[in-house]
Structure formats: structure tokens, C-alpha cells
Amino acid sequence: MTRTLILLGTLGCTGLILGAYGFQYIGDMPPCAMCWWQRYGHFAGIGFGVLGLILLPRLMAGLAGLGALASGIIAIYHSGVERKIWEGPDTCTSNPVGGLTPEQLLEQIMAAPLVRCDEIPWELFGLSMANYNIAASFVIAALFFAAALRKA
Template identity: 60%
Template sequence: MSTRTNLILTAAAGSAAMLLGAWGFQYIGEMAPCKMCYWQRYPHAAAFVIGILAIFTPGRWLPLLGGLAALATSGIGFYHTGVERGWWEGPSTCTSGPIGGLTPEQLMEQIMTAPLTRCDEVPWELFTLSMASWNALISLGLAAIWFAAARASR
């Protein structure tokens, strides 16, 4: 297997691991994600798909795109960290579950029992870093791996 392929597999697996970790915190740890937590997941999903495509597609543009996806989630993670630490304000809205097919009574019950998940509170941390902070740092590393894969694509 080529260096390029190994780097792409590593970066794509890193994004997959980050998504699995997020889902683990959400579904096993019962920590409802906030709006910005969801925002951080989308670039990881894109990077994973890009990784699958890049394995079978020669050239540098897909690894570069994967690197940009990793940088995007890292940037959102740093922004989220700033919100958590009170450096700046975050979004003023919260998230909710799907509402399709509900009666007005069921919708009101869902609204009244939905957990309020604030973007400016830290539900979990390790070594004083929140999940958003860890995502920001790890994603920077993943971006470096993507860009190394692009360089190996010459």
C-alpha cells in the first residue's frame, strides 16, 4: 500500500473515530449535543466520505478537500471553545428533536420535556479541555495528515 493511501486511511479513520466518539457520548453517555456540537460533526462525515473516494481517485484535490474539512471542524471546535470559556457569545438558539407526525399535544410534551443543551456549558472535560477543545486539536492533526497525503500525491 502506498504512503498516500496509508495517510488517507489514517485521516479518514480519525474522522470516523471522532464521529463514533461523539455518538458514544450522546447515546451511551446520554450527553445531548448542542447546536455547535452538531456543526463539528458534519465536516468529519464529509472527510470520511472524501477519504473513501480519495483511495480510489488519484490526484491531490481530494486529499486537499479532506484537509479543508478537517480544518473546518477544527475551526468550529476552537470557536465552540471560546463560547464555553466566555471569550465571545455563541448562538442564541437551542436544538430540538424531529416534530413530523406529532399531534399538537405530543409536540407540546416534546417541547416541555426536551433537555436544554447550551453551547456555553462544558458537560465533560479531560485535562481541563472540553470535547470541543479536543476536537479542535485532534482535527488539526488530522488536517496535517490530509495535507501530507496531498503532498504524497505528486
């Protein structure tokens, strides 16, 4: 049963990564910086999940679960930035333009990211990709943690 839970978690992470790349390359929606941050946890989930199928399953499942959990937490932060609940990092959101000289404004425009983190490029039923990633990441983390807590 432990291996089955690890396999399901690993397939879940893989599915989310494939979906993200589908949106990026097929849907022509390049990721913002925070979208990339969310992917890193799933990459860790895939790597540790595959290792968990080979050796030290409980330890690797726990590490994979932490990766999926981290992705979900970052997705919560990203969702708040998208919904303007809190500010995101300056490197990926818009900044106020008041009080800037024309040179500073031009510099800010030229340094602006191509894809902003505070805009929602796609929604389904009022939920963004980051919102869906929250739910999926926590379910996947639960699968990995269930595998890690099972007795050998």
C-alpha cells in the same frame, strides 16, 4: 504513502464521529448545535477520504483536509463560547432576561434549546470535548494535507 495518509485521516475522522456518538448515546450527552456543526467537517473528511482511496487521491485528500480543518475552526469558536470568551449564537446560548415582559420571558424560555452551547457537559484534565476536537482535527487535517501535497 499517499493512500496510507488518506487512510489514517479517514480513520481519525471516523474515530471522532464514533466517539461523539458514544458520548451521545452511551454517555447520555446529547450534542448542542455547535457540536453538530463540528461533526459535519468530519463527515466530509470520511466521505472525501473514502473517495480519495478510490480516485483522485490528491484532490480528495485536500477536500477531506478542508473538512477536518473546518471542524477544528468551529471547535475553536465553540471553546470560546464554552469559556465565555465570546458570545455564541442566540439559538444555542442563554440570553439576558433584563427588560423583558413576562410574555417575552416565557417565549424566550420556551424557545430555549435543550442543550446549550455555552455549558461544558464533560471535561478531562480541564479540557472539554471541543478542546480535544481542536487538536484532533488539526492533526487529521495535517495528515490529509500531507497526502494532498505528496507527488504522485
